Each structure stands twice: as structure tokens, then as C-alpha cells.
Amino acid sequence: MRALMELRKKILSGDYPGGTRLFEVPLAETLQISRTPVREVMSRLAEEGLLDRLANGGFVVRSFTYADAVDAIELRGVLEGTAARLAAERGVSQAGMDQLGEILARLEACFGGGPDEVDLEAYSEANAKFHAVLVGLSNSSVVQREVERATRLPFASPSAFLSSRTHVAAFRQSLHIAQDQHRSLVAAIAGREGARAEFLAREHARIARKNLEYAVYENPELMLTVPGLVLLNS
Amino acid sequence: MRALMELRKKILSGDYPGGTRLFEVPLAETLQISRTPVREVMSRLAEEGLLDRLANGGFVVRSFTYADAVDAIELRGVLEGTAARLAAERGVSQAGMDQLGEILARLEACFGGGPDEVDLEAYSEANAKFHAVLVGLSNSSVVQREVERATRLPFASPSAFLSSRTHVAAFRQSLHIAQDQHRSLVAAIAGREGARAEFLAREHARIARKNLEYAVYENPELMLTVPGLVLLNS
């Protein structure tokens, strides 16, 4: 199934702009496989939300506007917020809280002495872990499934603007605020404050929205380096 | 693609209980088609959330617990709530509000003179329309897409407990409350009250949760007549 990764990569790197119809025969030649696995691959990418099924068969690369990206981020916030609220309402075991605390400490350790000094690589990894664990603590496989789904769109992922290739001051500075929200979120869950946890998670996601806004309007060359932003059309 | 509908129907009617692994060859014989379209069908049902992909290939019928159903309903409420909030925040055109008002009136007309007299058939149809239009008014294709997805699980659908086969007093009585919530929801959107709209939509969905609770604990024979409830296992 290397073909799946290959096609996904091509779409994510902008080889096939949004709205491009993908024909089976040429794709089969490009990927050096026959039509049957091509269909399989496209079907999976449709599940991921990267392709749309056409009414009369066939697939097109899904096309995203700036507004869609904003909504996808908002949606991620809503879903993570729900997971956080459920975790708070239903309660989290001591082991779960310990796990969150440990990741929190790992995130903390990524900040160096200087005000602008961050180990982005380590932060990005711990951040992804934090979000994954948080969602798991909702104790709801249904919610977890949908969060993971919403997160699969690269520009909506919690780590979208943390790629090590994007050493942008504006992004780095947001990390202190983000980390404070992480801490507050954990405190809210520990204190069974469902509403607080929910809205902190939402606001947390809106950092990504702000970063997106910055990339699109202030620093357009970032569109090429931040993963997924090439998918944005108009 | 009648095979798709046929297999979906079989799963929804409980022919293949949750956790059942679906093998391609026997399924191909059952459905009277070859393995290739069987794979296609299963792939689509996986997209719908009725099947799960196994790690090493193959599919199993997704298995739902009571808690999963509760969570799926809550999730639907959260997503519809988000749509309602966005509609309120972003504003809805006069034409949109008129459309909502018209459906509201149609719902109203379903209640007869008696306290327990309802044209369930008409109500169910208008109710489905109301929810669809409401979500459309969010003006967000991303949110709309995910609401429709969450709604595809039959027991999480807004019309789950409105099937005409389930003339249960407990369900009918909830309709007056539901209709009041519909009216309030429209008022909230008209008044740009985002938070109110969001939480009304959530609470509205929780009527379904209550009905589910009733079906499972008070009137188990309903499990067989309410569409989708046969999917619930433990």
C-alpha cells in the first residue's frame, strides 16, 4: 500500500490542485499499479476527506477555501472541546491525570531560557501526544473517532503550524499562550469543570486559526511550507 | 449499486450482529455479485461508519454499546449546535429565515386538537427537513458535511424515534417539547444569540437520548422496531 502514501503525498504537496479530477487509467500508470488498487486507494482517500466522490463515479481532489480551513479548525476545537468536557464530567483516573501531567512537564521542558527559545521538534511531538491523550480521556470511542477524523485534514491538525521547517517568530510566540492553555485545560479536567474545559479547548484551537490568518494574509510564502496549506484555493 | 443498499439493509436489520467479520467470498455469493464490487460496497459502508476496517485487511460489522449510542447522540447535538451557533453568529438571510419559519409552521400543523394527537408521518418528514435546513444555514460546508456524517448512524439521526411504526406514547409526548425547542432555536438564530442557539440544539438532541434510555430500560421490545437499535450489543 505504498501507492496510498504516494498519492496522498502528491495531493498534499499540491501536485493535484483542488478540483482536479483523478482518472483511473493515467493514475494507474503514474503509480505503476493497475486500476483495481487505484480504486481502493482513492476510496480510502475519500474516507480521509482528501477526495470527493463524483455523483456518476470518479473522484476529484477536494477543494478547500480559506473559509473551509477556518471552519475545519473551529470544528476540531469543538470536537476536542467535547472530549475535554466529557473527560471532566465523567472523571479521569489518577493514572490518566498523571499521564497528562507528565506530558505537560515534557512540553514545559521544551522552553529554553530565552524568551524565544523553543525546541520545536520536541514540542511538536509532545503536543501531538497531549492532544491524543486528552481525547482518549473522554472515554468515548465515538468522540475519539470523530476527533481523529477531523484532525486528519493537515491544516486542521493540532500540529499544523509546528513543523520544524516553519521557524516563524509569530508561531513560536504563540506557544507560551498555548502551553498556558494546556495547563488550564488539565486543571479544569482535574477539577471536573466541564464547561471550562470545553471552552479552553476551543480557544486553544483558535490559536491555529490565528496562525492560519497570519500565514495567509501576512506571510503568504508560508503557504508553501506549512503542511496542507497548498490545498487552499481561493 | 443495489448491492450496497442490500448489504446496508441486512446490517441495519441485524442480520450481521456487531463484531461479525464479513468475508468477501461468501458475501459475493449471497449478494450474487463478484468480489470486486463487494469490496467497493464494504469500503463505502466503512465510510458510513457501519463497518470497521481490520488492520490486516477485511471488515467487521461495527459494534455499538449503549454508551456509544448515547455518545453518538451527544455528538450529533454538539455538531448541530455548532451549526446553529454559526448560523446565529454569521447571520441568516431573510430567505433562510422564511424557509425555517415555513417548516416550523408545517411542524405546528402536525399537532391535532387532542393532547396526544400527532401526524407522525408528516412530523417526521418536516422534522428531517428542519434539521437539514438548519445545518445548511451555518453556511459551512465543512460543518454540514460532518453533521450529515454523524447523522448517518441510524440511532443518532434526528428522526430515529419518529418512525411511524413506533406509536409510543412516551415518544409522542416529547414532540411538544421538541417543537418548543424548534421555535426557540429559530428565535435564537434570528436574534443572533449564538450561545443560546448552540445549547438549545444540544438539549434538543438529548430528547433522543431520553427516548433511547426509555427504549432500552423501560420498553425493550422497542429495540426491534426503532430503526438502528438492533445494532446495540451490550
Place this chain on the structure above:
DNA sequence: CAGGACTGCTTTGTATACACGGGACTTGGC
């Protein structure tokens, strides 16, 4: 000149045959 129908091509849908991989069972050796 315009509209409709027919034909041909392009593209997806379906069937079938073959390849590959994994797991279980059996057999042989220690």
C-alpha cells in the same frame, strides 16, 4: 439554420484468474 439522433470514444463498473501472505496444524527432531 437549428434541433435531434446516432455513433464512437472515454471512463467507470464487473468478473475472473492468479499471486501473496498469514495462521494453524502436523510432523520431525531433540
Place this chain on the structure above:
DNA sequence: GCCAAGTCCCGTGTATACAAAGCAGTCCTG
């Protein structure tokens, strides 16, 4: 007697050939 290795079977992955459907372009007719 137990463990390990090999083989066989079951099930999915892949390729290819063929069928059917949709679309467009052209030609014929009114």
C-alpha cells in the same frame, strides 16, 4: 513430551479483460 519448522489452506491483494454507460461531436433532416 515439547518445541520448532515447514506446509497447506484460507482470505485478501492485484492484474487484466470485458461490459456498460455517459458524453460529445457530427451528420442528417425538417
